[in-house]
Amino acid sequence: MASEGQEVKLVGAWYSPYVHRVAWVLKLKGIQYEFVEENLRDLNNKSSLLLNCNPVYKKIPVLLHHGKPIVESLFIIQYIDETWKDNPIFPTDPYERAMARFWAPFIDEMLIEGSRRMLYTEGEQLKEEIKQVSNALQLLEEMLKGKKFFGGEKVGFLDIAFGWITIWLGAIEEVAALDFFNPYQYPLLHIWSNKFKEVHFVKDSLYPKDKLVRFFNKYQESQLKLAAKKIESTT
Incomplete structure (x- = not known):
């Protein structure tokens, strides 16, 4: 398990519920992994790692297993459950x-x-x-x-x-x-x-x-400012 886990990376951000759900499955199954924090404060300056791993949606989370990327949290969870058979999480029926x-x-x-x-x-x-x-x-x-x-x-x-x-x-x-x-x-x-x-x-x-x-306060402020700019641009 440990040797496999060393080749697992999770690209994400601390505040993302999508990232946390993937991390929970990895922990449930005892899979060692490296967490790579993606700084998404500047959406126009995403890391090359994220853009290369998820060129379609350019979003977190991304799971890297033996260098191969899997994207979208629910698909990642299914991949983990099918790859590591211990502690299965999907219903058997x-x-x-x-x-x-x-x-x-x-x-x-x-x-x-x-x-x-x-x-x-x-x-x-x-x-x-x-x-x-x-x-x-x-x-x-x-x-x-x-x-x-x-x-x-x-x-x-x-x-x-x-x-x-x-x-x-x-x-x-x-x-x-x-x-x-x-x-x-x-x-x-x-x-x-x-x-x-x-x-x-x-x-x-x-x-x-x-x-x-604190995070959602900042998110709320940024969205309200963005909405105000859109209104200004149309008047």
Whole structure:
């Protein structure tokens, strides 16, 4: 395992939920890897490593295994699970496995992208984003009925895919001054969140909420400035 792990690199950024989910799988399987921090403050000055490894989307994360790049977090997780057989995370039942692969990108689009847009939208558009995020959370709440984790009695693929919720959503709520992820409306999600944060490969890898709040404050400022410039250019 160690010799294989030495040839594994993860290119990413500390604040990215997509990167964290890949790191969690690597840690779950005991794979040693090198983390390469990508500085994305200047989007026009991305590293040659990132551009060479992901010339299509030019985004993180990228997994390098024996020098070969794999991109898109959900595809990376599938690759890891199929390459390192120990501690499998996908359901063994073909139907359940297919459903897990369906729900992960579906919820990503609704929840990750929707919650991020809530940081810099207002009016009717903000209401639409809140509705979309709420619908996604309700879907997850329903999926947890009768379960300890999304994977059943132990952490599985969907737990890792949705694990970012445990810290990131609270930080976004604080910056956006909104209350959309409360324990009264989503009790099962909050119970799951607390359990997931205590899992050994997760516990020591979550950044403090205040650090994420500072990051999202800066992100919000940059997006609002960008929106203001677009308005100025059209007037």
